[in-house]
Amino acid sequence: MLGNMLRILMLAIAPFLCSALDCRAQTALGSPLEVVARISSPDLSGVAVTEDGRVFIGFPRHADNHSGPTLAEYKDGALIPFPNTAMSLPGEKNPADRLVSVHGMTMDTQGRLWVIDDGKEAGQPIKAGAAKIVGFDVDTGRTIAKVILPAPVLLRISHMNDLRIDLTHGSAGTAFVTDSSFGTEPALVVVDLASGRSRRILEGTAFVAIDKNFMTFLEFEPHVYSGNIVTFPVGGADGITLSPDSSRLYWTSLTGRRLFSAPTAVLSNFGAGGAELVMSVRDEGERPPCDGIATDPEGRIYFGAFDQESVVRRNADGTFTLIAHDPRLTWPDALQVANGYLYVTLGQWNRHASFNGGHDLRVPPYLLVRIRLD
DSSP: HHHHHHHHHHHHHHHSSSSTTTTGGGGGGGSSOEEEEESSSOOOOOOEEOOOOEEEOOOOOSOOOOSOOOEEEEETTEEESSSOHHHSSSOOOOOOSSSOOOOEEEEOOOOEEEEOOOOOOOOOOOOTTTEEEEEEEETTTEEEEEOOOTTTOOTTTEEEEEEEEESOOOSEEEEEEEEEEGGSSOEEEEETTTTEEEESTTSSSTSSSTTTOOEETTTTTEEEOSSSSSSSSSEEEEHHHHHHHEEEEEEEEEEOOEEEEEEEHHTTTTOOHHHHHHHHHHEEEEEEOOEEEOOTTTTOEEEEEEETTEEEEEOTOOEEEEEEOOOSSSSEEEEETTTTEEEEEEEGGGGGGGGTTTOOOSSSSSEEEEEEEE
């Protein structure tokens, strides 16, 4: 209790001592962070950046049922609801016809924006039609695809977290989604975008589960996983990314330290049975505990190492490189490589009231940063 009170006090007085997110900047290592956006509200999660530099940000409502846009383009210092206010802002419109809580997002190889709407508003059950995959033409704002995630693919305790789009399998492509499920019943979800056919795979296996022996440090405080007392963000399958040629899918669990992969040809095959799916998975070894992950054009994988306030890269030969360490990297969330930069959202999710005895320790502004890559 005393330690928590001291954290609250330090975060409260930090703005008067120095910039709360910059005062330890002298300890930064590796490449410097370039701040792209400072957002006072709402808290951010996903990010997607186009080849011509347009920036799209997701603001989920599963933790804070805010009144701002859930999907917005960040332009000239302002958040512009995307594709329009009627679809991005709260309203009475049918949940199937609007964006409820945009979480993860990605750009496909044709330059189109895709989002996973987890469909969850804080304190409320997921309404019919709310959880879905939506694709947009970023030039026109037109919806190019929408797939509602129904039961039994969507569970009552589902937390559809992030997604990647593989255009090499299926006539219109295949979506891979991580259902972290807060660690309860996690799985990968596979969706054929042409037919809307979907299914859960690898559910009940160690490949998507939490590590019940997991422990970590967050801002110098030790945390041990407990199914009953949650003091930090926990969950199963979470981070997800594709190889540059889309032949292989990589994923991680939020509460764990292993990296897994499997051929997309097998994962996208609705005829593949459970045993074939399990046999296709490769344990890629240990990696930093992280939330989001991303791949660069050389196939190197980036991890937002939340316990180290760092970004770490796994190289093609299996070695790791520290890309950046900075105290502002409190909880690196979504990662995306675009135009020679790695973009990272910093939502300070470990400081949310739900993990700190009802005390909200977050200190706005929330940052979107980028790191120049070699």
